[in-house]
Amino acid sequence: xxxxxxxxxxxxxxxxxxxxxxxxxxxxxxxxxxxxxxxxxxxxxxxxxxxxxxxxxxxxxxxxxxxxxxxxxxxxxxxxxxx
Amino acid sequence: xxxxxxxxxxxxxxxxxxxxxxxxxxxxxxxxxxxxxxxxxxxxxxxxxxxxxxxxxxxxxxxxxxxxxxxxxxxxxxxxxxxxxxxxxxxxxxxxxxxxxxxxxxxxxxxxxxxxxxxxxxxxxxxxxxxxxxxxxxxxxxxxxxxxxxxxxxxxxxxxxxxxxxxxxxxxxxxxxxxxxxxxxxxxxxxxxxxxxxxxxxxxxxxxxxxxxxxxxxxxxxxxxxxxxxxxxxxxxxxxxxxxxxxxxxxxxxxxxxxxxxxxxxxxxxxxxxxxxxxxxxxxxxxxxxxxxxxxxxxxxxxxxxxxxxxxxxxxxxxxxxxxxxxxxxxxxxxxxxxxxxxxxxxxxxxxxxxxxxxxxxxxxxxxxxxxxxxxxxxxxxxxxxxxxxxxxxxxxxxxxxxxxxxxxxxxxxxxxxxxxxxxxxxxxxxxxxxxxxxxxxxxxxxxxxxxxxxxxxxxxxxxxxxxxxxxxxxxxxxxxxxxxxxxxxxxxxxxxxxxxxxxxxxxxxxxxxxxxxxxxxxxxxxxxxxxxxxxxxxxxxxxxxxxxxxxxxxxxxxxxxxxxxxxxxxxxxxxxxxxxxxxxxxxxxxxxxxxxxxxxxxxxxxxxxxxxxxxxxxxxxxxxxxxxxxxxxxxxxxxxxxxxxxxxxxxxxxxxxxxxxxxxxxxxx
Numbered sequence: 142x143x144x145x146x147x148x149x150x151x152x153x154x155x156x157x158x159x160x161x162x163x164x165x166x167x168x169x170x171x172x173x174x175x176x177x178x179x180x181x182x183x184x185x186x187x188x189x190x191x192x193x194x195x196x197x198x199x200x201x202x203x204x205x206x207x208x209x210x211x212x213x214x215x216x217x218x219x220x221x222x223x224x
Numbered sequence: 225x226x227x228x229x230x231x232x233x234x235x236x237x238x239x240x241x242x243x244x245x246x247x248x249x250x251x252x253x254x255x256x257x258x259x260x261x262x263x264x265x266x267x268x269x270x271x272x273x274x275x276x277x278x279x280x281x282x283x284x285x286x287x288x289x290x291x292x293x294x295x296x297x298x299x300x301x302x303x304x305x306x307x308x309x310x311x312x313x314x315x316x317x318x319x320x321x322x323x324x325x326x327x328x329x330x331x332x333x334x335x336x337x338x339x340x341x342x343x344x345x346x347x348x349x350x351x352x353x354x355x356x357x358x359x360x361x362x363x364x365x366x367x368x369x370x371x372x373x374x375x376x377x378x379x380x381x382x383x384x385x386x387x388x389x390x391x392x393x394x395x396x397x398x399x400x401x402x403x404x405x406x407x408x409x410x411x412x413x414x415x416x417x418x419x420x421x422x423x424x425x426x427x428x429x430x431x432x433x434x435x436x437x438x439x440x441x442x443x444x445x446x447x448x449x450x451x452x453x454x455x456x457x458x459x460x461x462x463x464x465x466x467x468x469x470x471x472x473x474x475x476x477x478x479x480x481x482x483x484x485x486x487x488x489x490x491x492x493x494x495x496x497x498x499x500x501x502x503x504x505x506x507x508x509x510x511x512x513x514x515x516x517x518x519x520x521x522x523x524x525x526x527x528x529x530x531x532x533x534x535x536x537x538x539x540x541x542x543x544x545x546x547x548x549x550x551x552x553x554x555x556x557x558x559x560x561x562x563x564x565x566x567x568x569x570x571x572x573x574x575x576x577x578x579x580x581x582x583x584x585x586x587x588x589x590x591x592x593x594x595x596x597x598x599x600x601x602x603x604x605x606x607x608x609x610x611x612x613x614x615x616x617x618x619x620x621x622x623x624x625x626x627x628x629x630x631x632x633x634x635x636x637x638x639x640x641x642x643x644x645x646x647x648x649x650x651x652x653x654x655x656x657x658x659x660x661x662x663x664x665x666x667x668x669x670x671x672x673x674x675x676x677x678x679x680x681x682x683x684x685x686x687x688x689x690x691x692x693x694x695x696x697x698x699x700x701x702x703x704x705x706x707x708x709x710x711x712x713x714x715x716x717x718x719x720x721x722x723x724x725x726x727x728x729x730x731x732x733x734x735x736x737x738x739x740x741x742x743x744x745x746x747x748x749x750x751x752x753x754x755x756x757x758x759x760x761x762x763x764x765x766x767x768x769x770x771x772x773x774x775x776x777x778x779x780x781x782x783x784x785x786x787x788x789x790x791x792x793x794x795x796x797x798x799x800x801x802x803x804x805x806x807x808x809x810x811x812x813x814x815x816x817x818x819x820x821x822x823x824x825x826x827x828x829x830x831x832x833x834x835x836x837x838x839x840x841x842x843x844x845x846x847x848x849x850x851x852x853x854x855x856x857x858x859x860x861x862x863x864x865x866x867x868x869x870x871x872x873x874x875x876x877x878x879x880x881x882x883x884x885x886x887x888x889x890x891x892x893x894x
Contacts, residue, residue, distance in 0.1 A: 164462060168429065169288045173703045175465035176284035178318050182466070189497070192506040193599035196608075196702050203486050204315045205493075205706040207595050209602070212703055 156224030166215035232310030240368035313343035347483030525573025559744035582720035586712035605691035617647030621855035735857035777838030837890035848879035
């Protein structure tokens with residue numbers, strides 16, 4: 142994936158890192174994403190995809206976070222690197 | 225008595241701290257009006273007595289979920305003298321988000337920096353003195369699951385309660401503080417201590433404020449916030465989360481030293497995860513762990529079941545020999561001892577299952593299992609975490625229902641509990657084996673497998689039905705931490721299994737005990753203990769039920785009696801047929817054969833079920849109908865009377881419908 146391109150987090154491949162640019166979600170999802178530290182500007186890496194393709198695992202703020210693709214699609218990010 | 229609250233993130237070790245502080249002085253109940261578990265414990269420090277209330281483990285206090293609302297309302301409304309917040313030191317930044325939110329309420333807090341051993345190993349060093357001075361709060365370090373630092377924690381609790389220090393207000397950026405000040409006047413008629421907190425909640429668009437300030441003022445407030453959002457080109461709820469993390473970043477820079485890189489710290493868990501949640505190996509490993517769990521539960525549990533059975537009947541025989549032959553002695557030896565035996569006999573297997581569950585939870589595997597299974601479960605209208613309770617249901621419905629506690633949303637919890645009885649439990653197996661060997665000789669295995677599959681398919685269908693009828697709009701989240709793998713402490717893991725077993729004994733035990741006694745009384749009155757059961761009330765029940773069950777193909781009153789007894793425990797269905805047809809109460813066909821009574825039993829059953837279609841109709845009914853008293857009692861304890869009755873009735877109706885349909889279509893083909 143190309144650096145600097147805007148994508149939805151749900152579309153990112155394992156091993157790519159990104160930086161959150163926007164959150165477009167219902168209040169419940171948004172509040173949880175914010176509480177878990179996915180605020181705009183936060184860097185994260187896609188660490189894993191579950192065996193059946195969903196949910197996914199992110200490394201963010203020094204811990205592992207799991208979320209469904211539907212929840213990840215509420216997050217927009219810029220690609221900052223590939224493994 | 226001082227009232228203190230205990231809060232913290234999930235996986236922070238909050239439960240260990242609770243156990244370390246209160247020991248065995250705990251009461252488990254529900255929060256008023258809801259089905260969220262409420263634990264309360266007592267402790268004494270010097271001569272002061274404290275009640276410690278365990279708040280639900282949450283990541284934040286936005287009042288988005290029931291758990292968060294309960295925790296928040298407790299701190300605001302009940303004004304505990306102190307809120308103890310447990311923090312996982314290995315993940316301090318995210319844990320601090322909750323700390324900041326609680327501090328915003330302006331009430332005294334104490335920070336417990338837990339998992340100090342792991343933090344050291346990971347090269348994380350928190351300057352707790354510096355932090356304490358900076359935030360004006362009490363801080364102490366613990367390894368709660370190994371009971372390290374608990375004495376200091378107790379001293380700190382006492383001191384914090386006596387001093388009642390208010391934590392320092394951690395200021396955000398100047399721009400944000402101005403915005404908060406602009407909102408505060410909306411709350412000028414309310415508690416000045418909470419004004420800043422209300423303003424922050426308003427900026428987070430928390431709708432409980434609508435009630436607080438009234439509709440008109442709330443509208444003005446919303447307009448004001450809209451204007452602010454336009455002027456800063458950001459949403460205020462996002463702004464506040466950013467500000468909190470900025471404060472946390474500042475604190476971390478000042479007071480936390482990290483000797484290792486993130487990669488080095490996480491190497492161990494990453495390695496395990498590489499295998500455990502692997503794209504190909506993830507599911508087989510999960511299946512293997514579940515298989516092992518059942519093998520052990522039935523192997524170890526089964527060994528004890530025989531022992532418990534043996535000693536209870538020895539004890540009963542002994543009492544009978546001492547007390548002689550009277551109605552009272554029969555009541556004691558059969559009803560009371562039998563009633564106790566009926567649920568104590570479950571305990572060994574239950575304990576092993578509970579032990580497995582708490583072990584898997586403590587090492588951090590449970591959230592991985594949910595991660596691996598979520599896609600599948602979500603498609604069924606359930607949650608990844610629903611899988612474990614349902615799997616447990618194949619062993620016994622009771623631990624299955626109890627394991628549903630890990631589900632965060634009420635919707636997921638209730639639906640999971642409602643369908644778990646459809647997972648064919650171990651106690652139903654003897655019924656399949658008995659009828660299978662008589663009516664489907666040579667195909668018992670296939671028949672049993674078919675019944676299990678029908679149970680699963682029905683569970684899937686019912687989950688979908690409940691989701692779209694009772695819980696149409698509720699959305700549930702899978703946004704959660706996958707905690708690092710940790711080596712559990714034997715004390716915590718065993719303690720949890722003991723507590724769950726005890727809870728089962730205490731809550732379910734009384735109901736099962738009562739049910740056994742009632743049914744015993746029905747089977748010996750009015751004609752007396754030596755009369756055949758059909759002359760007593762139970763016979764009347766059987767005869768009353770006979771026309772009810774006739775459309776399902778059951779000829780004769782014995783089926784109704786067996787099914788009524790089956791509510792005590794499903795395997796009793798076999799024993800009841802035995803008693804009714806042979807006068808002997810054995811558990812398996814082989815035992816009847818040994819006693820030379822097989823012929824009577826087979827003949828009896830062939831009268832009740834004239835053909836294989838009727839027999840299968842009965843098996844379907846046993847698979848589906850009202851779960852046993854122990855399961856019902858557990859459902860009542862977990863989600864209340866209303867859902868217990870609902871489960872009992874819906875499963876009866878479903879069983880009736882399925883058997884009726886099957887029988888009436890089936891007989892067309894013979």
